[in-house]
Amino acid sequence: MDRATPQTRSIAERLIVIETLRNASPEAAVAVAFPAIDKLRPHLATLMGSGGVRALVGRSLALATTEVPWLRAVQVDTAGNLERLVALRGHLDPAEFLEGRVVLLARLLGLLVAFIGPSLTSRLVGEVWPQVPPKDRDFGKEQDREKAK
């Protein structure tokens, strides 16, 4: 079974930490289950429309469920929002919940790398999170992806 690459996992973890710290207030934490994807979504929608985002997030979720079974309970709405994530958080161990989000975001980033390449994906992440320096959003080279296959 193929898994999210360590590179994309590491970047996903970093982005989730940034957004968790930014949404540290209890109110925000309750309302938003996955701020990193919420922040990425409008940028993706500008590029590919809501239908495109929905398709991409849906595929990421499908891939992520092979690694994290509890994600099967999550659904994607027409705008690409992740439904039932907030509700599920209460029933899961925080580490388990974090792992699910890391894998899901890593899969989404991995899909972007597969479609538009490491360089453009890195630029996109840099646009959304300018505080992340290029070396910390290095998705490697296309050859690395081929080797990993």
Added chain:
Amino acid sequence: MKKPSKKAKTALPKAVERRSARVKILDLPTGVRGLDEILGGGVPEFSFNLIGGSPGCGKTTLVHQLAFANATPKRPALYFTVLGEPVIKMLRYQQQFSFFDDAKVGEAVRFINLSDLVLEMDLNAVLEEIIAQVTAANAGVVVVDSFRSLARKVTSAVGELEVQSFIHRLSQFLTSSEATTFLVGEYVPEEIRDNPLFTMVDGILWLSQVTERNSVVRKLQVMKLRGQASVPGLHTIRITDDGLQAFSRTLGLEIAKPRPSKRKRLSVGISELDQMLGGGVIEGDSLLVAGPSGTGKSALATQFIAEGLRQGEPGIMVIFEERPDGYIQRAEAFGLKLAAAEKKGTLETLYLRPLDLSVDETMLAILDAIKRVGAKRVVIDSLVGFEMALAPGFRADFRESLYRMIGALTGAGITILSTVEVEDNFTSLQFSHYAISFLTDDIVRLRYVEIDGQLRKTMVVIKMRGGNHSKDIREYVITNRGVVVIHPRRTDYSKLSTGIPKRTGPRRAQANEIPPEAKAID
């Protein structure tokens, strides 16, 4: 001295003033090799253009090249996508081209998807979004791809007049914003007459694919370009790793300079033939060597190039039939050191036979090689092979294309030797299948002649546009020195040009030749 009248004094400055006050339209580079020349300099700044044609012609690639060539962080290119190819796929494919600069994406080149707006809202909302984005970004280039999808959706909902009004408002806003716009759409030629869009835009670049037998050739036509003298007609385009490349159908002719009145004579590398030509071929002439297979046309061409190299004149050999290594090997056997010249960079051999070339592409390849080596002599061996290398669709235009090519090259002061294979029919003296003699300044005809039980070779100068030439029919052989003219004019035969001459003088005793002549191999 008579003073100019008051009227005369004022009339001229006013005219000058009017002229100098005219607006200067700046041209944007297209980023497509060869296209700026076709457009008459580039795309007029602030113009509102349509790039139309059927699927697969290269519209999206063309517009990406335009965007990447002109986008800067201060004046970015906004690429609006509407219900066409998903951006994620577009980025995936377009980044394979060398013009695609990752560093520009996001800042200088921005992709904005309008599909949701088009599907859910009305035309005003679409226009407002474009206005908001263009204003916020201070865009210099705007692309709407596919504009046809947008127009089709709104036409079904609101009617044609509103679409026309939308286009008008869009054009007005974008021009006022000093943006150069490209609307991309899949249209068919039949729509041009009835669709108001075609009237409203400043420029129309029409891309098409022409299929003939197994060959497909992409074409570009500038149907309209306000404010600019573009080159009319259908121009070949090719999609390479660098994106689109355009080949003007008049490429080279505009740059052709009038030949200087005093031109020197160049040796063809065979002293007797030089004498027959009245002292050599005239610099900047086009010399055609016509003859049947095995008469030494290629050998003669090689000697012509080798002589040029000896005289310090770099050369190009464009060969269509024989492989370059074989060509060079034969030359070496003649004692002509072409391999060394190739290494030195004074000789380049172009081997062109992909079977779907256009003359314009060939021309560009030759012109590029000429620039690279600073060539003074060019060999085209042979015109028959050249024709075979062309896509079938171009063969009908072969003569016209050849005329343009030879005109452009000789106009640039290059001396050309072309070979053409003709059949000896032993009843008449044919120059070539193509009736191309009008294209050439000079013609040398090689042919077989039956003499004394041998099939011998003769040559004759048929035509020499720039001066007098020998009328003699001379016998030659091909030895390990190449083509060597041997006997003086034979006066003991008549009807040599038929190939079956009649003896008019006494028969002389001759020893048998085994073999009759030395061959230039090994």
